Amino acid sequence: MAGNLLDYDLEGLAAFCDSLGEKRFRAVQLYRWMHQKGQADFELMSDLAKSLRGKLAGVAEVRSLPLISEHVSADGTTKWLFDVGAGNAVETVFIPETDRGTLCVSSQAGCAVGCRFCSTGHQGFSRNLSTGEIVAQLWFAEHRMRQTLNLKEGERAIDNVVMMGMGEPLQNYAALLPALRTMLDDHAYGLSRRRVTVSTSGVVPMIDRLREDCPVALAVSLHAPNDALRDNLVPLNRKYPIAELLDACSRYLQSAPRDFITFEYCMLDGVNDTPELAHELVRLVKHRISCKINLIPFNPFPASGLLRSSRERVQAFAQVLQAAGIVTTVRKTRGDDIDAACGQLAGEVQDRTNARVRLAQQREMQRAVIPIVVNGIRA
Ligand code: SAH
Ligand code: SF4
DSSP states (O other): OOEEGGGOOHHHHHHHHHHTTOOHHHHHHHHHHHHTTOOOOGGGOTTSOHHHHHHHTTTEEOOOOOEEEEEEOTTSOEEEEEEEETTEEEEEEEEEOSSSEEEEOOOEEEOSSOOTTOHHHHHOEEEEOOHHHHHHHHHHHHHHHHHHTTOOTTOOSEEEEEEOSSSOGGGSHHHHHHHHHHHHOTTTTOOOGGGEEEEESOOHHHHHHHHHHOOOEEEEEOOOSSHHHHHHHSGGGGTSOHHHHHHHHHHHHTTOSSSSEEEEEEEBTTTTOSHHHHHHHHHHHTTTOOEEEEEEEOOOOGGGOOOBOOHHHHHHHHHHHHHTTOEEEEOOOOSGGGTOSTTOOOTTOOOSSOHHHHHHHHHHHHHHHSOOEETTEEO
């Protein structure tokens, strides 16, 4: 199969062009045609030397992901399901805002972290996406939305990318890094570092790598203020407990494009949403790390056995944090009529490995060992 040019950041593309005996400026031209104009046909890249077009034919292509379906929600949120082969699919979500829009991008088919409240986690892990498959989501969505929104030449549809789709981006670091570089490159999407966010469940060594290689905005999925509870909700916490995670966040802030870390906190009824836990969260982060807290109302799915916290519960929790001077937001749920909200990205991964059954068994065992008990009620 011909190589996919979406796999390359500009340096990679320059090296590829060099291997064909072509100068760097040709790589820049090619990169701009692909990403800025959305052109996939070399013959239509009019100012690209004929000789280069000839060399590219047969050895390279601009390969997007095969589209399975497109759903548009009443609020304009658009969800695409892409085929990534072997019965696996991933989802990408465009969320329109008053001005431009945000794209929620997937990094893996399934996820190995296995958080209790996440439907992707419940599927188990299928495979890492390649750089080209991560970039293809932005490539496709940007050019599709320019058409849909009838934008003029040079106007952009997407000005914000969040790696909050399916998968743990920092467990697919090698593919993620060139993809981030293409998002940021002025010859491609030219997004601001502050408007590209990597969301992680807390892969500590990779937070450090990201800080060195490509510091973009960081969101950390915290979900609990102590290790006992977090161990149960986010199994990766057993490897990288909260203290280590917060230290990595502090180090990250030295290079980060924003002067705070966003902590995501999924509100689970009777599990992590009590005022006591809100106070514990204040004690954990206050005077220790500059942060904002984003409370996410849980999007329920039957296999989780969990429920969404009531609006009052979420408000009360937010008030404790706000009263302590911590900037706190409650995430608006968008696109839930098309199952495009956080954690609902199931992607119809075919379960070849019986991961679902295995995971359910594992979880039963974990629950038996570390029951979550809040106010005497077992979750
Ligand atoms: N793996 C990364 C990024 C993908 S998940 C991470 O965990 O950060 C993106 C966000 O959606 C995370 O904050 C995650 O905790 C949250 N999330 C997962 N399942 C959810 C659900 N069912 N309801 C609400 N938020 C959920
Ligand atoms: Fe994976 Fe993130 Fe879902 Fe946890 S919340 S299972 S890390 S995708």
